[in-house]
Amino acid sequence: MRKLLRLGVIFLVIGLSLLLTTALRGSPIYIQPIKLTITPHEWVMLNPQLWMPRSIKLSLFSISEIDVYILDEYGINAWCEEKRLTSIFTLNGVKQSTLELQLNERGKYAILIHNPSDLHLDVYISITLYMLEKDLLSASIALTTMGIIAIITSKILPRYATRGM
Amino acid sequence: MNLKSLFRLIIWELEENWSFPILEIVISAAIFSILNQPITHLEFETRYRNLISNMGITHLILILIVGAVFSRSFAGSLSRGEVKTLLSYPIKRWILFLSKFYTNFIVIFAVYVAVFSLHIPLLALSPFEPIFYVLLTSLLLHLMLLCAVAIFLSLMIKNEIISFLASILLPLGLEVIAGNDKFLSFYGRFELFFNYFEQLTRGRLPEIAFQDVVLVISLPIFISVLLFTLSFIYFSNMQVD
């Protein structure tokens, strides 16, 4: 029982530490506006980035309408190897827009922009990642809960054992 | 027989010195210092650099942990009389010394490896990312050096609080004096070591000389082995009153 109690305390401490870390890591990450110059009918993919399972706010500005696609790792590979488009989010015909999306998985993401017009376009994109990282939050809550259960079990089981005797 | 005695003493040391709340404090400190770092490299190709973005804080917390744990284990045990009690049993001195060193070293290293390992999925890195192992090697070398310094000071000073302070102030003082010198300061050695392997694994020819890397690895090993040997000899022959 003492070992179970100790294990429970360790899980609880890890869970609470992760929870606090998650809260501290939850401060928004603001990426400075990126300026792209896109030639007519061109497809441009920004360098892939590491995005966490948080809320993403994409602010776009262009003088003419553009198509914006958010690709995950599968989509990036499909586009790079086969020029096949599979996006997780699509915005067609936007000039100025703010896109908010929720990501569920951590990984490689890229923004693909298509200029359907005959004009040379300057496109401005800014990205903000905010809210807590879902996977870290889940893990910390799970560990905290496991710790609490282990502690309670270690306190209750001996009482049942003695009553049974 | 010696191996069995060593194992038994390791269990003793674990139960005595890593009881609640010591292990919990070390785990919390490691999590806060390593995981609570800003993500500065969002570019997917250079995301591995986030592994080391908070090394200054990590290094400082490591010094505090090593200083506290080893001064408690060596100097504290000596001043409380626990070493005298243990040496009254049929225990060989060198086994007692090694048990204390191994237990504390392995636990601290294991905690740090586990917490750094959490970074792998958090940065969507492969478990075989070579830079991660470079980081762990650097951590191992640095931990060995800090442990050797802490043990040596604990045995010489024999007072828990003073040896704790000395174990912190000496490495920090050296860091301040050395500045960013690539051999004398931890950060200098770490950057050189890391940059060399970064350039190697990223397919570019390294601009850092191989001899510098060898020196950066061998300097802490040499100092650690020297201090450790002196401490070992001293402990094996010291008089316990």
Place this chain on the structure above:
Amino acid sequence: MGAPIISTRELVKYFGNTAALQGLNLNVPCGISGFIGPNGAGKTTTINILLGLLKPDYGEATVFGLDCWRESFKIRRRVGVLHENNAYPGNFTGIRFLEHVANIYGFAQAKKRAKEILSEVGLSEAADKPIKAYSAGMRQRLGLAQALIGDPDLVILDEPTANIDPLGRILLLDKIKEIHSSRGTSFLISTHILPELEKICSWVSIINKGRIVDQGYVRDLSAKYSANIYRIEVSNPHLLADRIREMEIVEEVWVEGENVYCRVKDLNRFYGEIPKIIADLNLQLRSFQYMRSSLEEVYREAFSWRVKADES
């Protein structure tokens, strides 16, 4: 005396400029032996040297014929010790601590051995309590348990009765006697409480300022340092006392209750004359006893002899 189990020859130990031991020649045979001396005499230093914790600056120290510094591991396999201020890991429970110690001694069933020894010293009920919650008496009993757990041939006890109440002391000393008679374990007891030591020791070594003042079997030392006192219990003690005072062989006479105490110069002559005196005075004789010197008196006399020897 057979071959001593503890033997030191011209043992010298310095701490800085202070000589803790100045040519100690200690011999301790099998049995229960006392090691007595004032504070700072060198008892604890001697014990630490015997255990291989301190290295002597000069001289030899052996236990079971083994050198104390070079072969201390072999000695510690056969010796259990209770230090004056034994330190225990406060986080451990009594049973867990003894289990660890039993493991060190190589017992396959360490927990069973720990339970046995705890029961022997009367700590079974406190087995699962943390040591830091133990009273001083319980800590001493735990100390005795850890000294006995390895089934040693020799147990060294440094101030074992310190911090123990009188009943606890009696029980502890009875336990020591019982262990000695049942297992043949020898004991070396360093203590200040001489009346208790007297009840169980057969051999005593007296130390002062790092040297042996005297050592030997208690009966021999008592005879050597005897104060030559007789105690006579009669029906009219004052009458007898007045008559005895006239005797030239009597140094001192005093009465306590029904007893007359006489310090005499010539034991044999006094022994021959007293019955005649009692018969002359028509007194009823109830008892007539030669008062053997207590250990305290031996201790006091030995020191005073030493002082006189040093002065001369």
